[in-house]
Amino acid sequence: MGRRSDHTPDELRELLIACGHELMAERGFAKFSAREAARRAGYSVGTIYNVFGGLDAYLIAVNSRTFREWSAWLEAALAATPDAAGSDARIAALVRAYFAFADANRNAWMAIYDHRIDRGNTVIARQDELAREALTGIVDREVVRWSGGGNGESTRRLVRSLIATVHGHCALWLSGSYALLREEDPAGQALARVFESLAAHRAQAGSR
Structure with missing residues (x-):
């Protein structure tokens, strides 16, 4: 069994997250075992509680790694769709990449939503909040690019609604x-709804 002295605190945290994420991808949320994740890292399950303060915080950290990988996947799809392709093409690439990542990482992706966070009793670490916000930030950026408008409150609300629409189709x-x-073609259906919403948003903004 490994000892705490084998790794620095940061190294130990990353090791436990990596082993937990690997296990989550293999088994999914329902069959996930913190004890098994700790064993893979060479530590006891008590180490997870010492490092993260509780199972909820550990699961949030594991799922936040999925968010980071998801954001990188979306950025790669957008990088392959240059500005010259047009804003419609970038929105289409974004939606289809959303589906593609979920398909390629089904267990890890579903675990994000299978884990119910009690925000009244769980403090989410800032780095984990940032991992989740980064994904929304990508959509914010592309919607603003498409609309040619500012990133105001109406755009923020639209982005959240679009994410919910795409997520519902994907789930x-x-x-x-x-x-x-x-x-x-659920991705195609989701994309059609996205473009309908974007066009309605643009028309409403133009009528003001």
Whole structure:
């Protein structure tokens, strides 16, 4: 069994997150075991509680790694869709990359939403908050780019609604529920709803 002295506090934290994330990707949230994650790292499960203060904080840190990987995936898709391709193409790349990441990382992606955070009793570390905010920031940036407008309150609300729309289509698709609706292109359906909302937002802004 490993000892705390084998790693610095930062190294130990990252090691536990890496092992937990690997296990989450393999098993999913329902079959996740903090004890097994700690064992893979060479430590006892008590080390997780010592380092993170509790299981909730540990799961948040594990899921935040998924957010970071997700953001990097989206940025890579956008980097392959240069400005010259047009803002419509970038929005399409963003939505389809959202689905592609979820498909390629199903267990880790679903774990983000399977973990219910009690915000009344759980303090989320700032680095974990930033990991989650980064994903929304990417969508903010692309919506502002598409609309050619400012990043005001109406745009902020629109972005949250668009994320919810795309997420709903994606979650239903991964669960198999979308197939029961006899829809063959959930990403295409989500993209159509996104463009409808963007066009309505632009029309409303232009009428003011």
